[in-house]
Amino acid sequence: MTVLVTGGAGYIGSHVVRELEQRTEVVVVDDLSSGSADRVRGHEVVVLDLADQSAPGRLQEVMSTRGVDAVVHLAARKQVGESVQRPAWYYQQNVGGLANVLLAMERAEVRELVFSSSAAVYGDVATGGRPVREDDPCQPVSPYGQTKLVGEWMCRAAGEAWDLRWTALRYFNVAGAATPELGDPAATNLIPLVLRAVVAGQRPQIFGADYDTPDGTCLRDYVHVQDLARAHIAALEHVGSAGYGTTSHREFNVGTGHGSSVSEVVSEIRRATGRTTDAEVVSRRPGDPASVVADPGRIRADLDWSAEHGLDEMVASAWRAWPHGHARVS
Numbered sequence: 125m126t127v128l129v130t131g132g133a134g135y136i137g138s139h140v141v142r143e144l145e146q147r148t149e150v151v152v153v154d155d156l157s158s159g160s161a162d163r164v165r166g167h168e169v170v171v172l173d174l175a176d177q178s179a180p181g182r183l184q185e186v187m188s189t190r191g192v193d194a195v196v197h198l199a200a201r202k203q204v205g206e207s208v209q210r211p212a213w214y215y216q217q218n219v220g221g222l223a224n225v226l227l228a229m230e231r232a233e234v235r236e237l238v239f240s241s242s243a244a245v246y247g248d249v250a251t252g253g254r255p256v257r258e259d260d261p262c263q264p265v266s267p268y269g270q271t272k273l274v275g276e277w278m279c280r281a282a283g284e285a286w287d288l289r290w291t292a293l294r295y296f297n298v299a300g301a302a303t304p305e306l307g308d309p310a311a312t313n314l315i316p317l318v319l320r321a322v323v324a325g326q327r328p329q330i331f332g333a334d335y336d337t338p339d340g341t342c343l344r345d346y347v348h349v350q351d352l353a354r355a356h357i358a359a360l361e362h363v364g365s366a367g368y369g370t371t372s373h374r375e376f377n378v379g380t381g382h383g384s385s386v387s388e389v390v391s392e393i394r395r396a397t398g399r400t401t402d403a404e405v406v407s408r409r410p411g412d413p414a415s416v417v418a419d420p421g422r423i424r425a426d427l428d429w430s431a432e433h434g435l436d437e438m439v440a441s442a443w444r445a446w447p448h449g450h451a452r453v454s
């Protein structure tokens with residue numbers, strides 16, 4: 125079996141490639157705009173901008189010459205704030221990129237796809253504090269989240285039109301690294317931002333401590349990138365199995381079912397790094413929901429997947445992957 129991974133040289137993609145290469149042939153496609161060939165040593169990277177008008181033809185050729193059986197499509201722009209500033213570009217990149225992947229798959233007769241979606245499809249879902257389920261309403265509040273929801277619709281339509289077999293994995297808050305080289309220090313999420321602050325001797329910021337949550341700070345469902353990578357293997361097995369039928373679920377939350385507060389994450393980082401700098405509570409960040417926690421019941425039942433790593437391992441591995449992290453521990 126041969127699996128083509130778009131965005132394979134990125135943070136999540138390189139973890140997926142690591143899991144896949146133990147089992148199958150892998151073809152890595154990436155535009156290297158934020159990914160790096162160093163993350164996937166031993167693999168030739170097919171450098172290709174998926175949103176370019178030449179992409180369907182070039183991808184189709186790669187699929188045919190390499191004998192591709194299935195695609196894991198992760199290549200996308202993923203910064204929520206940037207998507208608010210540049211919505212049309214996000215649609216062009218994320219929706220246009222997936223459209224070109226689907227065109228190439230149809231022409232090359234590749235019928236199995238795992239699509240990288242996001243908890244951002246839910247928006248500020250009012251569940252009254254309970255974990256969010258796949259059949260809760262999807263009302264994305266950012267153009268980024270919209271492009272992921274439209275992506276799911278495109279997959280569904282292709283399933284109906286030409287029998288695409290697909291699943292969409294809705295990632296919650298991804299963190300950690302399998303090995304130091306595979307970390308994501310440039311990310312603009314909570315854990316890298318707090319690590320950056322403590323390394324610089326600055327106070328990390330907590331965006332609001334007056335939420336209706338146990339300690340007043342926001343709750344999120346942090347999932348280890350290695351666990352997430354394994355979810356792609358389970359999803360690929362599912363789309364390729366006889367058990368995949370018209371009544372099968374297509375969308376799956378990928379989270380632990382456990383919410384961690386911003387304060388708990390900051391405490392865990394202080395413990396892991398030995399830096400005792402106090403955090404500073406600043407005003408809320410606009411658009412942040414109080415609580416976003418996955419109900420992982422469906423993926424456990426249908427794909428037999430559950431998370432194995434906890435927040436402590438995510439923080440410890442992100443710290444090990446921090447550039448020269450250990451050398452700087454005082």
Ligand code: WQD
Pocket residue numbers: 202204241242243244295296297298312313314315317318328329330331332342343344386409412
């Ligand atoms: C986590 C919590 C912040 C930085 C986003 C996307 C989501 C997904 C993951 C891609 C929030 C708080 C943060 C800081 C803080 N992306 N925070 N101080 O917003 O939950 O999710 O990234 O699919 O779609 O929306 O992640 O890491 O930015 O924030 O207090 O310096 O940490 O307010 O409560 P978020 P995040």
